[in-house]
Structure formats: structure tokens, C-alpha cells
Amino acid sequence: MAEATSTADPDPAAIAALKHVGLAGGLTETKVSCAALGDRLDASTQTASRRLQTLESVGYIERDVVGDGQWVRVTDAGEAALRAEYADYRRLFETDVELVLRGAVTGGMGEGRHYITLPGYAEQFRARLGYEPFPGTLNVDLSEESVRRRGEMAGIDAVPIDAWEGEDRTYGAASCYGVTLVTGDERYEEVHAIVPDRTHHDDDQLELIAPERLRDALGLGDGDAVEVRVAATSRADTPESDYVEESDDENETPADPVETEVA
Ligand SMILES: Cc1cc2nc3c(=O)[nH]c(=O)nc-3n(C[C@H](O)[C@H](O)[C@H](O)COP(=O)(O)O)c2cc1C
Numbered sequence: 001m002a003e004a005t006s007t008a009d010p011d012p013a014a015i016a017a018l019k020h021v022g023l024a025g026g027l028t029e030t031k032v033s034c035a036a037l038g039d040r041l042d043a044s045t046q047t048a049s050r051r052l053q054t055l056e057s058v059g060y061i062e063r064d065v066v067g068d069g070q071w072v073r074v075t076d077a078g079e080a081a082l083r084a085e086y087a088d089y090r091r092l093f094e095t096d097v098e099l100v101l102r103g104a105v106t107g108g109m110g111e112g113r114h115y116i117t118l119p120g121y122a123e124q125f126r127a128r129l130g131y132e133p134f135p136g137t138l139n140v141d142l143s144e145e146s147v148r149r150r151g152e153m154a155g156i157d158a159v160p161i162d163a164w165e166g167e168d169r170t171y172g173a174a175s176c177y178g179v180t181l182v183t184g185d186e187r188y189e190e191v192h193a194i195v196p197d198r199t200h201h202d203d204d205q206l207e208l209i210a211p212e213r214l215r216d217a218l219g220l221g222d223g224d225a226v227e228v229r230v231a232a233t234s235r236a237d238t239p240e241s242d243y244v245e246e247s248d249d250e251n252e253t254p255a256d257p258v259e260t261e262v263a
């Protein structure tokens with residue numbers, strides 16, 4: 001995956017400003033005045049100006065300051081941050097949402113086979129995915145739209161593959177997302193999209209692993225169109241007990257008095 005340009009995570013207030021810049025047309029390019037942005041954020045002009053500086057410093061916007069305002073454009077990294085927020089809201093309000101990424105089968109660098117068969121990874125695949133992958137990764141060249149949308153994977157639960165120490169070097173961690181691979185009328189269910197922390201590929205390549213050689217199982221060749229359906233588990237499927245724990249702290253704020261019914 002390409003190096004991210006951001007150096008720090010901006011705070012939620014900066015993300016709120018980014019959303020307003022996007023809504024005002026900044027996904028392409030828009031003229032923003034700090035006074036107007038401040039109004040929308042219910043904040044001062046100075047605060048709005050600081051938010052824009054933060055967004056620029058983490059690489060989420062590019063801007064050109066002119067006499068009566070500034071031209072602002074949300075960068076790809078900024079759009080990915082907004083899409084991750086969007087994915088969170090979808091998980092909150094919708095169940096079983098599917099992220100569909102589209103692309104074409106392509107050949108890679110011939111290294112996938114090496115990594116997939118290294119014992120430190122192979123043991124984890126067996127234990128955590130429940131199968132021994134075919135030695136290699138099926139590479140999918142994603143469409144432009146899907147390259148933008150893959151940021152939504154950040155909000156989807158993945159099976160973690162841990163980093164490990166080999167004899168002469170360390171091997172990076174990876175995340176495996178359960179997917180269904182669809183081509184024409186055929187579908188293959190037992191597939192994972194593997195996203196290594198360290199990779200030589202850019203965001204436009206998605207690598208898939210499966211128990212079988214998918215080119216044979218689905219009759220795929222270079223250039224064939226495929227759909228990768230990433231199954232999202234909703235929050236309702238994975239309740240976080242911390243959110244519902246009741247406190248019996250005596251110092252807690254008393255509950256509102258119960259309304260008495262008027263006869
Ligand atoms: C499980 C797994 C672990 C990987 N770990 C590393 C790593 O530690 N360092 C690294 O440079 N690349 C790592 N890679 C990525 C490869 O360098 C490369 O980007 C990619 O897998 C090549 O695939 P291809 O031959 O299908 O094009 C890993 C890939 C996989 C599948």
C-alpha cells in the first residue's frame with residue numbers, strides 16, 4: 001500500500017470541518033471563507049482557520065489562500081478519512097452492509113507465493129482462517145471508484161495475522177477480510193482479501209487468498225472482471241459490553257425524577 005501522507009490523526013473536530021468542506025464542494029474544489037466555515041461549525045473564524053491548518057498539515061486538504069478566502073480541495077487521504085467515518089455510520093444504522101469492490105484479474109510480481117508459504121504465516125492461516133491457502137495471491141487491479149472505496153475496509157472486522165521474527169529479518173502483520181469473489185454467474189465463498197502492512201503494491205492492487213487456485217476454480221484469466229464482496233459485520237453482531245455496563249457508583253448524577261401523572 002502506498003505510504004500515507006498524514007503524520008498524525010486529526011481530532012474529531014477537524015474531521016467535522018473536513019465534512020463541511022466536502023459538503024461545500026471541496027471533494028473537487030471549492031472556495032471557503034473561514035467566517036462561513038466557523039458559522040457552520042458553530043465556532044469562531046479563528047477556530048475554523050486552525051481546523052483548516054490542521055487538515056492541511058495531516059495531508060487531508062490542499063489549499064490556495066487568495067484575497068477573499070481560500071480555494072480548498074480534499075485530497076485522496078482526506079476522502080479516505082471521510083469514507084471511514086461513513087462506513088462507521090453505516091455499521092451503526094444498517095446491518096449486514098456489503099462493500100463491493102470491482103476490478104480485473106492481473107499478474108503481480110511473483111512474490112505472493114513466497115510470502116503465503118512462509119511457516120510463520122502459514123501456521124497462522126491454518127489456525128485463524130481454518131485452511132491452508134493455495135501458495136500465492138490472486139491480484140485484482142481495482143477500478144478508480146473501488147480504490148477510493150477500499151478505505152471503508154477500515155471499519156470492517158478483519159482476522160489479524162501477526163508480525164513474526166524470522167532467522168534473518170522480521171515479517172510484517174496483515175489483515176484478512178472475509179470476502180465472496182464473484183465473476184459472471186459464478187461465486188466463490190471461501191476467500192480472504194489479504195492486506196499486508198508492508199507491501200510493494202499501491203492501493204490499486206487487492207490480493208486474494210483461498211484454499212484453491214482461483215484462476216482454475218473460476219476459469220479466470222488476466223483482464224477478467226471480478227467483484228470482491230466484503231462482508232461487514234454490524235456492531236449489533238459484536239456487542240461491546242462496556243457500552244451497556246451499569247454503574248452502581250453512589251456519587252453518580254441522580255436520574256431525572258419520574259414524572260407524576262396528572263389525573
Ligand atoms: C502474508 C503477506 C505478508 C507480507 N509481508 C511482507 C513483508 O513483511 N515485507 C514486505 O516487503 N512485503 C510483504 N508482503 C508483500 C509483498 O512484498 C508483495 O507486496 C506482494 O505480496 C506481492 O504479491 P504479488 O507477487 O502477488 O505481486 C507480504 C505479503 C503477504 C501476502
Ligand SMILES: Nc1ccn([C@@H]2O[C@H](COP(=O)(O)OP(=O)(O)O)[C@@H](O)[C@H]2O)c(=O)n1
Pocket residue numbers: 106107108109110111112113114134135136137138139208209210211212213214215216
Ligand atoms: N488463491 C489463488 C492464489 C494465487 N493464484 C494465482 O497463482 C499464481 C501465483 O501467485 P503469486 O501471488 O505468487 O503470483 P502473482 O500474483 O505475482 O502473479 C498467480 O498466477 C495468481 O494469480 C490463484 O489463482 N489463486
Ligand SMILES: [Mg+2]
Pocket residue numbers: 108109110111112113136137138139207
Ligand atoms: Mg499475487
